[in-house]
Amino acid sequence: MQKTFARSIILSIFSLLIALVMVFPGANTAESKEKITMSTATPMYPAFAEQIGINLYINAIIGMTETHPDLKKYEFKIFDKGMLYGNQSEALEAVSNGAIQMTYSAPHFLEELDPAWKLGETPGVFESWDHYMRSMNTPEWKALHDKMAKEKGVTIIKWLFDTGTWYLFTDTGPIKSVADVEGQKIRFAGGEAFAKALKALKVTPIALPYTEVVTALQTNMIEGLLTDFTGGVGYFELARHTKYAVLIPFGNQPICMVANTKWWEGLPENVRETLSTTFDQIDASKYYEKFEQESIEKWDADPKLSALKFEKEEIAKWQKLMRDSFADMYEKLDPELIKAIDTAR
Template sequence: MTLTIRTLIGTAAVSALALASATGAQADTWKYSLEEAIDEVQGVYATQFKEYVEANSDHTVEIFPYGTLGESDDTTELTQMGALQFSTASPGFMGKVIPELQVFLLPYVLPEDHAVLADFYKTSDTINEMLAAKYDGVGLHLVDMYPEGEVVMTTQEPVTSPADLDGVKFRVMTTPMLVETYRAFGATPTPLPWGEVYGALQTNIIQGQENPMFFVESTKMYEVTEHITYAGHNNFTTAVITNKTFYDGLSEEDQALVGEAADAAYAHIIEYQQGLTQRAEEKILEAKPEMTVTVLTDEQRAPFREAAEQVKQKFVEEVGGDAKAVLEGFQADIEESRERVAGD
């Protein structure tokens, strides 16, 4: 199963990548594409991965920041084709290819505690076995998954309840469960490619979007919105994937190298994220002092949590397959992580 490359098929960039792949799946230069800029969280992770690989082998890693090779759908297909060896692929886009991955988009499922979250991604059998096996079926191999930061809403008007989102055209990634989430929250979900979001906010085509705070700051989304809301409903997740044929063709030594590099990058990015949200918020308020930041109370979050229950039910009913087992597995794995962190 593959996606459709809208802008890159037939271009010199794709031809060059495909040629490099064809000359040897285990080429010394491994190409790694991002959904973000090199100085954002995915870039920090990828740089650490690159440094580990190059310090411990003769291989080199070439990183392609967001926009270099198109949108996320494009780079995922390039990885499936083998033109890229590695790429980041968030569930917001991959949920169209592997529907069960939309569990990461369900509101109020992931733990809010950073230590519990970090433990969960590394130890969850549901992620690292059940969901990892789903990637194999679409020509990919799951290398790693990690959180990028609590998701916040940025809007033109204050948000303290679902009623405040009534009639708001809210940008979402093109995946059904994110559409269902914002519909349940009272908004009018509007799927848009990321490259169109700033202009759409600026021209009032949409009036809201969600992302981790560091991304709101680095992409200057605060310039075209007026209010930031912490509802505690999710943490942005991303995955590192590799072409399955490429990975299966690696020597045992190189497969171990990939795993070790991912472990080093994971540990680094978890530490890097400590205080990242707060630092980004401070930068936003320094650049735009009139920006309001609201942290919803438990009472204010209650109707959002109630709405979230119908989204979880739709996930089970509409995705089908292993959706129920995945959701139940998440709940069990998260509880084990809470117990483990509490016992440390």
């Protein structure tokens, strides 16, 4: 009797398990999915300007792994807030050595793989995001991409967008020419290139962390700073501290998605094409262009503020001064890359 009862219980449990498998057919295959791991040091949303754009691409990939037949066997996992790596340099290194499959990057991180990427954000080198993209599509810069993939194990899947143009914001003006900024104390985030650019304009460059900027403006330690409309204006509440936005482009902030080369090239061709197509179908650069333009118009419409615009000749004068200050840097880089940038203007 007891044996019959026990046998009935076992059969009932077995039948229940079979029913569950039939109802939830994916339950027994969840663990067999291949993982695609991406890491970022910053929160994905909404604390940082670049993450608004990154989210568009990431969410698209997550959705595709749920619906597209080519990607259903993959599970896309994103780790942000430094959960895996404390900064983007470490995340890029992890992609390079294959510890993770993907991350996003910018030229100042790629410099660690090849010094030629110094040009990516050097003030006065690129006139705009369009100029940057035209340059990246030249044979010379494509060769640099290929070299990095082959020698450093990092493949750029796509240049995604420009987080925003660097402009000069100051409380001292008005400014009609480069002579009007001479002697001003201007904060910059750091880096040899920006220090050289500011010195070439005869201003006093002061490197300060983000956390000290507002206090420095309030105490007149600085008269202005370099930042962007997409994040800096709101973060620093610049409308309260600086009257003039000097619309001379100092540089751009290009963002790309990168992958470990061995992993990327080892994917089945249809999977790689589907992922690439997903990235190509989204153009976040239009969002940033629109947001920047609307922010400039809003600034200019405020009677207490002024967006200072210049003729092409004056812009070229500022940018030439900046570019000439990097002559020693250029000597150490491939001249063909610089020539390609000039050809793409």
